[in-house]
Amino acid sequence: MAEVSVAIVRLKISALSDKAIPSAQDFEICVKEEPSTAKNFGPVKHDYNIKKRVTVGGHTIGADVFKLPNFSFEPSKVSTLEDMIHDYFKRTGNIIRRSVRIPLHDDLHQPSSSTKPFVGHVPGLSLVCVPVFNKESVEVANSRYENLQKMVNLCHNQPEMFDIHTKNMILILERWLIDSQTFDSYFLSHFFMKESSRTRIKTCVHNPAFIDLQEQCIRHMSHSVRSNVSSASADLDDRVHVANIAKIAMLRYNKFTISVINPAFNPNFASEDSSCVYFYPGIKQCRAQRAASSTSQDMRSRLYPLHKAAEDGNAEEIRRFLKIGMDSNLRDDDSWTPLHYACFHGHLEVVHELLNSPQMTAINAQNKGGATALQYAVINGNEYLVEILTSHASIDVNIQNNEGYRPIDYCGNHPAIQKILELQIFKSKINVDTSIGSFSIKSRSPEEATVGEVLDRLAEETQLNREQMNCFALFVYSESMSLQLQPDSLIDGKLKVDKWNTTIRKLVGDIPFETPRLKLKRNAYATARMEIVTKVDNNSFAWSTILDEAIHSYLAGHLIANSKEEITKFAAIVCRTMHGRDFKPSSKNLSNLYPQYMLDNHDRGKLADRLKAQLRKNETQNDMQLEAEFISMARGLVTYGASFFDVDVFTKKSMGTEQGLVGVNDHGLHIIFKKTWTVKNFRFDEFTASNKESKTLEIDAQRVRDSYYILVSTQMKFLTGILRKFQKS
Amino acid sequence: MTDPKISALYVAVQEINSLIQNGTSCSRSLEEKIVEHLENSQLLGKLPKNNGDSHEEVYMEVTKHGLRISSRRTRLVKLRIPLIELILLTTYADGFGRTNIVFVEKSTTTRYQLHLLQATDDASSNILCNLVKNAFIEAEEASALIEVIEPPSPSIA
Numbered sequence: 097m098a099e100v101s102v103a104i105v106r107l108k109i110s111a112l113s114d115k116a117i118p119s120a121q122d123f124e125i126c127v128k129e130e131p132s133t134a135k136n137f138g139p140v141k142h143d144y145n146i147k148k149r150v151t152v153g154g155h156t157i158g159a160d161v162f163k164l165p166n167f168s169f170e171p172s173k174v175s176t177l178e179d180m181i182h183d184y185f186k187r188t189g190n191i192i193r194r195s196v197r198i199p200l201h202d203d204l205h206q207p208s209s210s211t212k213p214f215v216g217h218v219p220g221l222s223l224v225c226v227p228v229f230n231k232e233s234v235e236v237a238n239s240r241y242e243n244l245q246k247m248v249n250l251c252h253n254q255p256e257m258f259d260i261h262t263k264n265m266i267l268i269l270e271r272w273l274i275d276s277q278t279f280d281s282y283f284l285s286h287f288f289m290k291e292s293s294r295t296r297i298k299t300c301v302h303n304p305a306f307i308d309l310q311e312q313c314i315r316h317m318s319h320s321v322r323s324n325v326s327s328a329s330a331d332l333d334d335r336v337h338v339a340n341i342a343k344i345a346m347l348r349y350n351k352f353t354i355s356v357i358n359p360a361f362n363p364n365f366a367s368e369d370s371s372c373v374y375f376y377p378g379i380k381q382c383r384a385q386r387a388a389s390s391t392s393q394d395m396r397s398r399l400y401p402l403h404k405a406a407e408d409g410n411a412e413e414i415r416r417f418l419k420i421g422m423d424s425n426l427r428d429d430d431s432w433t434p435l436h437y438a439c440f441h442g443h444l445e446v447v448h449e450l451l452n453s454p455q456m457t458a459i460n461a462q463n464k465g466g467a468t469a470l471q472y473a474v475i476n477g478n479e480y481l482v483e484i485l486t487s488h489a490s491i492d493v494n495i496q497n498n499e500g501y502r503p504i505d506y507c508g509n510h511p512a513i514q515k516i517l518e519l520q521i522f523k524s525k526i527n528v529d530t531s532i533g534s535f536s537i538k539s540r541s542p543e544e545a546t547v548g549e550v551l552d553r554l555a556e557e558t559q560l561n562r563e564q565m566n567c568f569a570l571f572v573y574s575e576s577m578s579l580q581l582q583p584d585s586l587i588d589g590k591l592k593v594d595k596w597n598t599t600i601r602k603l604v605g606d607i608p609f610e611t612p613r614l615k616l617k618r619n620a621y622a623t624a625r626m627e628i629v630t631k632v633d634n635n636s637f638a639w640s641t642i643l644d645e646a647i648h649s650y651l652a653g654h655l656i657a658n659s660k661e662e663i664t665k666f667a668a669i670v671c672r673t674m675h676g677r678d679f680k681p682s683s684k685n686l687s688n689l690y691p692q693y694m695l696d697n698h699d700r701g702k703l704a705d706r707l708k709a710q711l712r713k714n715e716t717q718n719d720m721q722l723e724a725e726f727i728s729m730a731r732g733l734v735t736y737g738a739s740f741f742d743v744d745v746f747t748k749k750s751m752g753t754e755q756g757l758v759g760v761n762d763h764g765l766h767i768i769f770k771k772t773w774t775v776k777n778f779r780f781d782e783f784t785a786s787n788k789e790s791k792t793l794e795i796d797a798q799r800v801r802d803s804y805y806i807l808v809s810t811q812m813k814f815l816t817g818i819l820r821k822f823q824k825s
Numbered sequence: 826m827t828d829p830k831i832s833a834l835y836v837a838v839q840e841i842n843s844l845i846q847n848g849t850s851c852s853r854s855l856e857e858k859i860v861e862h863l864e865n866s867q868l869l870g871k872l873p874k875n876n877g878d879s880h881e882e883v884y885m886e887v888t889k890h891g892l893r894i895s896s897r898r899t900r901l902v903k904l905r906i907p908l909i910e911l912i913l914l915t916t917y918a919d920g921f922g923r924t925n926i927v928f929v930e931k932s933t934t935t936r937y938q939l940h941l942l943q944a945t946d947d948a949s950s951n952i953l954c955n956l957v958k959n960a961f962i963e964a965e966e967a968s969a970l971i972e973v974i975e976p977p978s979p980s981i982a
Binding site: 291341347 | 865867870874913915917921
């Protein structure tokens, strides 16, 4: 059960004087006397020998205490206290203007003279104030009006005469009345003198879709003619039906109004015109958006005069603006430079003026879309503009726009422009030869490109990962010599023609003039195991390169077969790869099928016969199987992947010189004597190498095989480098 | 032709959740409860007073789509209430010669917003009430077109 106390306050005529702030004497409060009940909290001390007597208003009060009129109610049955108060007074025949619920605070300071402990706010206890004007009469049974000031004084001096909660409420009420009038000079007028809300309501309009709320409205209901008929019939189903239909109609209207005016039909457009205000779903506020009109053109002329002049092709205006110091690289709202506009509209003189300006016009400037001025010149097919732009020293014809296209990609319909751009593109490419053709590696600055960068680009184009790419290396080569390049070497330095020919003459001898080129080959430090582990055979480009080099090694005689049958298999696979299935070997066309030393030392007729027999055996296998067999057999040989150099071989016994080849791979050192084409294989633990002179290498294998060789070559430093590399590993 | 604009001062807005839903008491109408609730809030200091000088001047426009309130100074729309969410609009005198306008907006299923405005004169408040009333009547008459297409049925919702 909750309890509400009603403070019926009557305003006296003295409050209507000219005083600025009224005091408690200007109010009267309705109180009643009741015997003290068990609701009192706190100890009550009674002295039975002395009876307290207090005279208030001429009456003698004994053990009774003052209380405010109060009511008990169930909170769940009453929505607001104000409604309950109004209902109560209406039942008793009184008419009140309003009822205001006053908040009860816990910060009331207890007077120091009081001997009773302070009791704080009690849940469920409320205070409602009912104002009464001086001419009105609101009576409650068993109660009377007392001056508020007297009540406040008694609360301070004789608190035992009041119920503990009544005392707190009276003090709170007095303070609230005084403070409210202090803050608002019209408080008393609003609180006491204003008529009730019923008499002041003028009109009321209800939404017909909310039928449950219409029952609470008792006047000025809005209905159409049809609705009035339905309402008069008091048929609830019909009323619900009408409400639902109205709700559907209103839901259809629940959309936002959009008003857009075509600028062509509104020359007097003003930014403050609400007709052009947009409404967006979900946004309570809107924002105005201006449409383009002639005024924006004037503003653009003022903000970007160079752009305007470039667009119009006014070369004189451009010259004048540049002369007074305007920035020729200024960008407009779309990040276009004046050069963009000039090239887009094809104004040759304007482009000429901009490029010759002393302020260094940025010829490679890109707009928001990533396009350069050259791209627009190409799109419009202006050949003269393309020539002017490409003749600039700083032009970069390979800049891509945001869609990934270069200016040359728009040359489909302009062959002349394509030719001009191709000449420019050629300068910025690095050509690398491979087994399947030539690759053109793009580079913005070829002078600063390194071998590692080129290998990375090749890896991207050939879809090789890093481990697989380690099996390959970049070589600089010509007809006489081939050298592997270090990854950190500058390519431009290695391709110097004079330097390359000097190196060749130093290492090989006097030869005709040769042009150095780049080629991707198998790495000299790669091993068969490395190729297998990285699964390099799965890449078609890598497979082609490895197969091509293996075939060349076989034909050069570097792959020494272990038996005649094995070498015949090699020849048969090479025959299929080079000449196809229909080739008929004979003693006259074996030059590209067998190594030269085989042709020199053996009967060609017998070689041809063995080859025919092997070809018949291979007829049931396809080319891929044969190629795989070739590589598998090649990797099984100890000389696979070895880098061979021409050397002069000296032996200790004969004291003579023999021409030979020396190769090094992961298996060891291999010496091939060209006269008999026999090979001597040494593992790294079977010999010791010493390099007394720069061109001499001594191979001492006497401890194991009683062999001792002295190798002499002008390329000994390369051979020694590879040898030490493998010895360390 | 554009709809007429009604000038007013936007005083305050307050959110409630139980006042309108009360259906047990018959002594006071819904309008009386709303007006007294707003005035009590002003007396207790929860809402600004009507005579304040800091209130913003606004224009109110009524269309068949709803009520639109825009600022007089900046011409930006401050508030837009669809017709389906405009539950109640009432005008009353504040006791000192001015006319106040209160309209109830449905925020969510159980909560409502009370918007309190002060009209510049009595004529403008009457015009506003007539416009809103005509909008409601127009919606009811438009619903008759739906009945022509679909037969009447209590299940339509």
